[in-house]
Amino acid sequence: MSITELVSNHVDTASVAATIEKSLRAASTDTHNAVIADLSERAHQRVETVGKQLEQGDTLRLAGVPVVVKDNYLTFGAETTAASNMLKGFNSPYQSTVVERLEAEGAIMVAKANLDAFAHGSSTENSDFGPTTNPVDETRVPGGSSGGSAAAVSAGIAPVALGSDTGGSIRLPASFCGVVGYKPSYGLVSRSGVVAMASSTDVMGPLTNSVADSALILDVIAGRDKLDSTTIERASDDYTQLTSDKKLKIGVVKEYFGNGVDVAVESVITTRLDALEQAGHELVEVSIPSTELALACYYIVVPAEISSNLARYDGLRFGHHAQDAASLDDFYKRSRSEGFGDEAKRRIMIGNYVLSSGYYDAYYKKAQQARTKLTQEFAAALGDVDVLAGPVAPTPAFKFGANTQDPLQMYLADVLTVGSSLAGLPAVSVPAGVTADEQLPVGLQLIGAHNHDLELLQAAAIAEGVQS
Amino acid sequence: MNDITTDDIRYIAGLSKLELSDDEIAKFRDELAEIVGYVERLQDADLDGVATTAQVSGLVDRTRPDEAIDPSKADNSLQRTTRQELLANAADTTSEGYIKVDKVL
Numbered sequence: 001m002s003i004t005e006l007v008s009n010h011v012d013t014a015s016v017a018a019t020i021e022k023s024l025r026a027a028s029t030d031t032h033n034a035v036i037a038d039l040s041e042r043a044h045q046r047v048e049t050v051g052k053q054l055e056q057g058d059t060l061r062l063a064g065v066p067v068v069v070k071d072n073y074l075t076f077g078a079e080t081t082a083a084s085n086m087l088k089g090f091n092s093p094y095q096s097t098v099v100e101r102l103e104a105e106g107a108i109m110v111a112k113a114n115l116d117a118f119a120h121g122s123s124t125e126n127s128d129f130g131p132t133t134n135p136v137d138e139t140r141v142p143g144g145s146s147g148g149s150a151a152a153v154s155a156g157i158a159p160v161a162l163g164s165d166t167g168g169s170i171r172l173p174a175s176f177c178g179v180v181g182y183k184p185s186y187g188l189v190s191r192s193g194v195v196a197m198a199s200s201t202d203v204m205g206p207l208t209n210s211v212a213d214s215a216l217i218l219d220v221i222a223g224r225d226k227l228d229s230t231t232i233e234r235a236s237d238d239y240t241q242l243t244s245d246k247k248l249k250i251g252v253v254k255e256y257f258g259n260g261v262d263v264a265v266e267s268v269i270t271t272r273l274d275a276l277e278q279a280g281h282e283l284v285e286v287s288i289p290s291t292e293l294a295l296a297c298y299y300i301v302v303p304a305e306i307s308s309n310l311a312r313y314d315g316l317r318f319g320h321h322a323q324d325a326a327s328l329d330d331f332y333k334r335s336r337s338e339g340f341g342d343e344a345k346r347r348i349m350i351g352n353y354v355l356s357s358g359y360y361d362a363y364y365k366k367a368q369q370a371r372t373k374l375t376q377e378f379a380a381a382l383g384d385v386d387v388l389a390g391p392v393a394p395t396p397a398f399k400f401g402a403n404t405q406d407p408l409q410m411y412l413a414d415v416l417t418v419g420s421s422l423a424g425l426p427a428v429s430v431p432a433g434v435t436a437d438e439q440l441p442v443g444l445q446l447i448g449a450h451n452h453d454l455e456l457l458q459a460a461a462i463a464e465g466v467q468s
Numbered sequence: 469m470n471d472i473t474t475d476d477i478r479y480i481a482g483l484s485k486l487e488l489s490d491d492e493i494a495k496f497r498d499e500l501a502e503i504v505g506y507v508e509r510l511q512d513a514d515l516d517g518v519a520t521t522a523q524v525s526g527l528v529d530r531t532r533p534d535e536a537i538d539p540s541k542a543d544n545s546l547q548r549t550t551r552q553e554l555l556a557n558a559a560d561t562t563s564e565g566y567i568k569v570d571k572v573l
Contacts, residue, residue, distance in 0.1 A: 076545075093553035094545040187525040193546060200523045227546055229530045230523070296507040307484065314485075316567055318557035328570045329485075337487040345486055349496060350503060352483045353476075366510045368520035373513075375521060408502050424524030450526065 013051025016064035023066035034151035042077030060106030086339030096193025114148030143173030168417025175392035175443025186424030190225035198305035251286035256390025298418035300367035307351025396440035
């Protein structure tokens with residue numbers, strides 16, 4: 001059932017309550033560790049509020065729609081932990097803008113989703129609440145960092161889950177779990193009230209069962225927010241206008257094939273692209289030559305920003321507080337060392353290394369230059385075509401433990417998603433089919449021009465509808 | 469492989485306000501050496517004269533009026549937040565509404 005159909009069934013408190021109870025039950029019996037906190041008390045209050053609004057004749061675009069929220073979004077009704085020991089026990093006095101905009105249209109938050117702690121990871125194995133399993137195959141990871149969100153949608157806990165994407169964290173789990181994951185243009189959705197990872201690439205977006213559902217959620221959350229000065233004006237006043245009879249010109253990014261991409265993944269993507277061609281859309285090969293530099297650039301820029309953003313965890317204002325410290329400096333060090341896990345420590349140290357005196361020009365400045373080059377190459381490629389296409393990830397969902405011993409190997413899962421993040425471009429993972437041998441879902445990645453989200457969503461809807 | 473030493477890790481950990489055991493220092497040295505070794509491929513890229521990019525929003529110097537906000541009239545929960553609510557998550561506070569820290573001098 002689409003969100004629109006679900007909303008049309010909600011006419012009063014009783015009908016909203018029935019949907020929300022069902023979703024809360026699914027959350028409380030979740031066997032995938034997709035959700036790590038319950039919002040049932042607040043959800044019950046919200047059922048009353050939304051029900052009354054409906055009974056008064058209010059029109060709410062998301063009336064009674066259950067939403068699972070990645071636990072790095074500040075929300076009322078439960079702790080916000082970012083799945084980290086550092087923030088266990090943190091009760092936010094305010095909510096994120098995205099949650100408030102969804103609530104204003106009648107959506108009801110039902111649970112908080114698991115993630116890699118602080119959204120650092122590609123498998124959700126790095127959660128201080130234990131890993132999430134992939135509903136498609138429980139021996140495999142759901143991807144990350146929004147793994148709980150993708151699993152929650154895939155397992156039917158809610159039709160919408162919120163995720164955040166810094167270098168692929170919405171798209172990768174969407175690909176691994178066989179759902180739609182939409183990363184909006186940088187700046188189109190407010191970051192206010194979301195635990196910061198890398199401020200220049202963090203983007204908030206939805207994971208859903210269909211492109212139309214993602215478009216509806218984007219339409220509700222997109223646009224300027226006075227609480228986030230990096231938000232941009234929306235380019236469309238209606239992101240749900242997806243029907244288009246236009247024939248697409250699709251730029252197939254040649255660097256996104258070969259080079260360590262699984263043949264099974266390539267085969268699913270090629271089959272879907274061929275189907276698009278047979279339906280009358282044009283495929284052209286395009287090149288983003290700096291793709292080979294994108295991951296290196298990302299793992300300089302992003303840890304640098306992480307080291308800065310995570311400096312706020314001093315143990316004093318919020319977060320884990322060390323006991324019986326000998327001095328203020330000792331208090332800082334112990335609070336941080338006890339509260340942060342290895343991946344956060346690793347990224348903070350990489351960040352401080354590349355920013356430190358004597359290394360800044362060699363690493364950080366080079367990365368900023370590579371970012372310019374990459375952004376220019378994307379703009380040039382998108383000048384000739386409607387969207388860019390390729391796989392989301394080089395592999396389908398991998399087994400637990402496959403990459404945990406080697407951080408660099410884990411980072412390589414993001415090799416095809418970080419480029420568009422660095423360039424601030426909107427990108428989406430659309431389910432494209434399953435691998436022939438293991439029947440694992442594979443996502444087709446489509447990338448659009450900055451602030452051309454409507455055009456990208458239209459292309460995604462076309463790609464979703466074409467039968468391979 | 470680059471030449472990150474355990475002393476480098478100790479130095480960076482200090483900058484990062486992290487306390488690491490000797491085992492952790494050895495482990496992070498190996499991991500950071502591998503990661504930094506990977507990102508070093510940028511050194512060979514021809515980027516001379518290319519401008520730097522710090523952000524991609526397309527926005528420049530956005531300002532807002534410098535006005536006090538009346539929490540009781542705010543249209544969002546962040547601006548409705550009171551000092552007391554914010555301090556509820558702090559380690560230790562004074563009765564005057566300040567965060568208490570150990571003496572630094």
